[in-house]
Amino acid sequence: MGNKFMRNVYMVPYMVWVLLFVIAPILLVLYYSFFDIHGNFSFINYERFFTPVYLKLTLSSFWYAFLITFISLLVAYPTAYLLTKTKHKRLWLLLIIVPSWVNLLLKAYAFIGIFGAYGAANNFLEWIGIGSRQLLFTDFSFVFVTVYIFIPFMILPIFNALNSLNPALLDAANDLGASKSTTFRRVIFPLTLDGVKTGCQVVFIPALSLFMITRLIAGNRVITLGTAIEQHFLVTQDWGMGSTIAVFLILIMFLIIWLTGFRKRGA
Amino acid sequence: MQGKASPAAKIFLMTIIFILYAPIFYLVFYSFNSGGSMSGFEGFTLDWYRELLGDTRLLIIVLNTLVIALLSALFATMIGTFGAIGIHALKRSKNSILGLNSVLIVSPDVIIGASFLILFTIAGIRLGFYSVLLSHIAFSIPIVVLMVLPKLAEMNPSLIDAAKDLGASRWHVFTKVIFPYITPGIFAGFFMALTYSLDDFAVTFFVTGNGFSTLSVEIYSMARQGISLHINALSTILFLFTILLVGIYYVISQRSGLKLGGFRR
Numbered sequence: 277m278g279n280k281f282m283r284n285v286y287m288v289p290y291m292v293w294v295l296l297f298v299i300a301p302i303l304l305v306l307y308y309s310f311f312d313i314h315g316n317f318s319f320i321n322y323e324r325f326f327t328p329v330y331l332k333l334t335l336s337s338f339w340y341a342f343l344i345t346f347i348s349l350l351v352a353y354p355t356a357y358l359l360t361k362t363k364h365k366r367l368w369l370l371l372i373i374v375p376s377w378v379n380l381l382l383k384a385y386a387f388i389g390i391f392g393a394y395g396a397a398n399n400f401l402e403w404i405g406i407g408s409r410q411l412l413f414t415d416f417s418f419v420f421v422t423v424y425i426f427i428p429f430m431i432l433p434i435f436n437a438l439n440s441l442n443p444a445l446l447d448a449a450n451d452l453g454a455s456k457s458t459t460f461r462r463v464i465f466p467l468t469l470d471g472v473k474t475g476c477q478v479v480f481i482p483a484l485s486l487f488m489i490t491r492l493i494a495g496n497r498v499i500t501l502g503t504a505i506e507q508h509f510l511v512t513q514d515w516g517m518g519s520t521i522a523v524f525l526i527l528i529m530f531l532i533i534w535l536t537g538f539r540k541r542g543a
Numbered sequence: 544m545q546g547k548a549s550p551a552a553k554i555f556l557m558t559i560i561f562i563l564y565a566p567i568f569y570l571v572f573y574s575f576n577s578g579g580s581m582s583g584f585e586g587f588t589l590d591w592y593r594e595l596l597g598d599t600r601l602l603i604i605v606l607n608t609l610v611i612a613l614l615s616a617l618f619a620t621m622i623g624t625f626g627a628i629g630i631h632a633l634k635r636s637k638n639s640i641l642g643l644n645s646v647l648i649v650s651p652d653v654i655i656g657a658s659f660l661i662l663f664t665i666a667g668i669r670l671g672f673y674s675v676l677l678s679h680i681a682f683s684i685p686i687v688v689l690m691v692l693p694k695l696a697e698m699n700p701s702l703i704d705a706a707k708d709l710g711a712s713r714w715h716v717f718t719k720v721i722f723p724y725i726t727p728g729i730f731a732g733f734f735m736a737l738t739y740s741l742d743d744f745a746v747t748f749f750v751t752g753n754g755f756s757t758l759s760v761e762i763y764s765m766a767r768q769g770i771s772l773h774i775n776a777l778s779t780i781l782f783l784f785t786i787l788l789v790g791i792y793y794v795i796s797q798r799s800g801l802k803l804g805g806f807r808r
Contacts, residue, residue: 290626290684297681298646301658308661355559358552368556370793375563377785381744381759382778385766386566389573389581392770396569396582427563477649485651488744492766502653509657509749519661522654533649 302526308519321520330504334524337500340415341483344422345430348479349472351423352430356471359431360438369435376428384492387421388412391493413495421493422483430475437471438464473536481529501525567782574775581770591776598773601761607672608741608758615679616736622680623687623736624729628721630688631695644685655682656749663750670752678750679740686739687732694728695721730795738788 312318324330355372362368375383390396391411398408411417441464449459465472485502499507501521508518569581574592578585595601630640647655659681663674698721706720744759751760758781765774 286625287629289622290629290688293622293626293681293684294640294643296662297659297684298643301655301662302646304661304665305654305658351559355556358556361552362556370789371560372563374785374789375567377738377742377789378567378778378782379742379744379759379762381762381766382570382774382781383566385762385774385778386570388766389770390566390569392582394580394582399582424562424566427559481649481651485653486745487653488748488763492763502651505653505657506749509660515661518657522657525651525654529649529651529654 305519305522305526308515309523311516313514313516321517324517325520325524330521333499333504334501336498337484340419340422340498340500341480343419344426344483345476345480347419347423348426348430349476352427352434352475353472355427356431356434356438359435365435365439369432372431373428376425380425381488381492383425384421384489387417387424387493391417412493413497415494415498418490418494418498422486422489425489426479426483429478433471433474433478434468435471437468441467477532477536480532484528485525501528567778570775570778571782574772574779576772576775579772581772581775591772592779595773595776595780601777604756604758604761607755611672611676611679611757612737612740615676615683615740616733618680619683619736620687620729620733623684623732624691624725626684627688627691627695627725631692644688646685647682648685648689652743652745653749656746659746660749670750671755674750674752675747675755675757678746679743682743682746683736683739686735687729690732690735691725691728694725698724727795727798734792734795738792 309321310317310319312320359365359368359372392398393408393410393412395411397411402408445463445467446459449463454462484500485505487500487502487506490498490500490503501524505518505521505525508514508521573581573584575587575589576584577588577590626644630637630644633640655678659674659678660670663670663677668674668677702720702724703716706716711719742759743757744763747757748760748763751757756764762774762777765771
């Protein structure tokens with residue numbers, strides 16, 4: 277009895293944390309979603325969520341997140357693959373990861389300069405003869421910047437998966453007469469699928485919810501679920517509607533984690 | 544997967560690395576521009592740095608950010624380490640607790656921010672230093688747990704049995720056996736918590752009141768007003784600081800043998 281009590285005593289702060297900062301916030305968001313802007317109990321927020329305005333917003337947010345995840349994967353997979361072929365792979369990997377340590381806002385801010393009317397991107401377009409364009413505050417710049425920010429997060433899990441692949445399997449495939457593309461399709465890719473899934477998970481969920489990149493880079497051209505939540509909580513003060521969107525975002529999050537299989541980040 | 548990298552492969556990798564670093568160096572480059580904009584370099588100047596370092600309001604914000612990061616990492620490490628030891632000893636409910644543990648790691652920042660805002664409002668905690676500190680402690684705890692747990696798992700249980708057989712008290716078992724063994728995990732957790740806190744923007748943005756600001760929030764409000772080369776100067780300093788942190792981090796991860804992701808929110 278004494279032992280059991282002792283064991284529980286030092287876990288008390290942790291359990292308090294679980295109750296106060298994990299369980300309570302989710303319940304509070306759920307609770308608030310049932311109140312309209314005047315504080316009356318109603319289902320109005322859910323009715324509003326299923327109107328074309330919010331459904332379109334959800335769909336476009338999904339579309340952007342999908343696009344961002346897909347492009348990141350297209351760039352990250354070959355990069356991770358080539359990284360495993362280099363001599364000092366840990367060092368190369370570190371080089372790829374360092375930019376992800378720089379504050380995200382600073383990187384987004386850099387693109388305000390680069391994509392600006394007289395920025396480097398437009399100078400380059402002038403130089404190759406296309407002529408300058410409006411780049412900032414377009415969906416293109418939003419997707420580009422977001423992909424830029426998330427690429428290291430996609431590379432890391434794929435690299436880890438590729439790196440732990442048993443080379444004997446590749447030799448075996450080779451000995452049995454498989455071509456390079458067959459080896460990739462039937463051996464390498466299926467065995468690194470878990471890394472791909474983890475990468476997609478760590479890119480897709482933030483892509484749905486980051487609001488600062490849309491605010492800084494896309495102006496109000498792109499509204500994601502995250503932007504909508506921030507708008508409702510901090511600008512229009514309609515916490516009920518904000519919570520309702522948050523409830524759906526939480527549901528989507530669980531769905532994605534269930535689809536991609538839960539793995540801790542960076543695993 | 545050892546092999547040879549073809550020249551094409553090297554060019555591809557170099558291109559990716561170039562793209563990853565170009566925006567950062569773009570910022571650094573223009574921080575020395577006397578022209579005042581991020582296009583057209585007019586002349587070399589250190590004025591932006593001088594003004595930045597002379598800005599007392601900003602220095603206070605930097606100090607706030609550091610205090611929040613150190614305090615939150617310290618508390619999160621204590622709570623998380625004891626939590627991990629508790630979880631490690633659990634049998635039946637281990638998986639459900641681990642599930643709850645990872646909720647805040649996978650949750651989008653907006654959700655964490657919004658739900659904490661509701662929580663603090665209901666609890667009557669005034670938004671400012673304490674609300675930010677509490678939030679940072681809260682979202683750093685799970686990562687500390689995840690850093691400490693593997694160390695506990697790889698510890699041979701007979702070490703504890705041996706200590707007990709030799710007459711060590713529970714306190715001695717903890718301070719002389721368990722704690723020294725998991726120290727690398729604790730340090731890794733502390734460091735992760737520190738970087739989580741320093742880097743966080745979205746959660747802080749929700750729970751910070753009017754009078755209190757951290758560096759990320761300040762950068763955001765500066766950047767929303769458009770280009771100011773003060774931000775560029777600031778990013779140079781922060782980039783150098785990051786390189787320093789990466790160096791420390793690298794040494795710690797090499798020593799502790801933990802496979803650390805460079806994961807940030």
